Amino acid sequence: MSSKYADLGRLGHCWRCGDSVQGYPDHDGQEVVLDVREAPTHLVPEELRWRVNGNGIALPLGWTDPTDTVRIRHEPVCTASPRPGPEPLRNHLNRARPIARGHENVAAALTEQLRGQNRNPTSDDVRTVLCPRCEADPDFQCVDTSGTPRQANHKERVAAFHQARYDAFPVPQVAGQTARLLRPSRHQVRTIPCPRCPAPSGQPCTDDKGQPRTANHMERVDAYTSDI
Numbered sequence: 001m002s003s004k005y006a007d008l009g010r011l012g013h014c015w016r017c018g019d020s021v022q023g024y025p026d027h028d029g030q031e032v033v034l035d036v037r038e039a040p041t042h043l044v045p046e047e048l049r050w051r052v053n054g055n056g057i058a059l060p061l062g063w064t065d066p067t068d069t070v071r072i073r074h075e076p077v078c079t080a081s082p083r084p085g086p087e088p089l090r091n092h093l094n095r096a097r098p099i100a101r102g103h104e105n106v107a108a109a110l111t112e113q114l115r116g117q118n119r120n121p122t123s124d125d126v127r128t129v130l131c132p133r134c135e136a137d138p139d140f141q142c143v144d145t146s147g148t149p150r151q152a153n154h155k156e157r158v159a160a161f162h163q164a165r166y167d168a169f170p171v172p173q174v175a176g177q178t179a180r181l182l183r184p185s186r187h188q189v190r191t192i193p194c195p196r197c198p199a200p201s202g203q204p205c206t207d208d209k210g211q212p213r214t215a216n217h218m219e220r221v222d223a224y225t226s227d228i
């Protein structure tokens, strides 16, 4: 199948190291798992050189112009590989620029998915998750304390919806370094206390005079997005 997005392959994660990888079929339909970083040809032994053609098929490349870059299977450059490839190649790929380019490739592969992330979900969207406040099951309306159905979802359910979507979104990883593509909502970030100002969980950040701020402190956003 030829498509504009064929060269993005099937994005997944290496089961050994957790890095983002792209899977492409070869001519026999077997999946070839390629690293998301391109490598300078002169650092790659001929038998490890690959390219992806316009139909999204992975092809062994063999000899090519040494000024070019090539694709490589992930396994020889995986940090947890049982059969590591040449050291100069691995050293090169673990430098800042190839890692940054790798992240760009993953971001390109995820762009369509990111576009589909509607920042303003409808109440029906929100109802696809369980309500942590009234315990309404997915697809059921929230209920008030007397058991009467509510038109509006509880705000805790809206927060749970954003959180579930954020958690489910793939986290790109290249050479062990992760990058969040989906920014958490202001509301989500407020579910943790701010490390900079005295704001507790659920409350807005405050400025130097103790007045509430519209935006969360950067430190709070960082604390929310850091992976532990």
Ligand SMILES: [Zn+2]
Residues within 6 Å of the ligand: 014, 015, 016, 017, 018, 019, 074, 078, 079, 080
């Ligand atoms: Zn790996």
Ligand SMILES: [Zn+2]
Residues within 6 Å of the ligand: 131, 132, 133, 134, 135, 136, 141, 142, 143, 153, 154, 157
């Ligand atoms: Zn509810």
Ligand SMILES: [Zn+2]
Residues within 6 Å of the ligand: 194, 195, 196, 197, 198, 199, 204, 205, 206, 216, 217, 220
């Ligand atoms: Zn704060």
